[in-house]
Amino acid sequence: MADTTYVCALAYVASQWGEDPDLLEAIVSNDDNLTYGSIVSVQIGPDDYIKALTDDGIEELRDMLASARLSVEEWHSFLEDFVAEPDIIARVKDQPLR
Secondary structure, three states: OOOOOOOEEHHHHHHHHOOOHHHHHHHHOOHHHOOOOOEEEEEEEOOEEEEEEOHHHHHHHHHHHHHHOOOHHHHHHHHHHHOOOHHHHHHHHOOOOO
């Protein structure tokens, strides 16, 4: 495995994919959802951090979302399993599957 030399901020990944940033944040807020080391916390101030993803993390998250969006039923089940915040679920639940 090659050394990680850069990461992409989660907000940037969301903007590139046209995803709700809160949805991605909710998914990666549990470190167990992606492989260890795929999610990186970047300190941007004394007590301020943002989440970032390695290339492997981006690929894993992309695959996870693609698999979840195979059907409406799978998408709704995924949201219930991986997103703990009802307002985020309500906001993204009825978006068209891609």
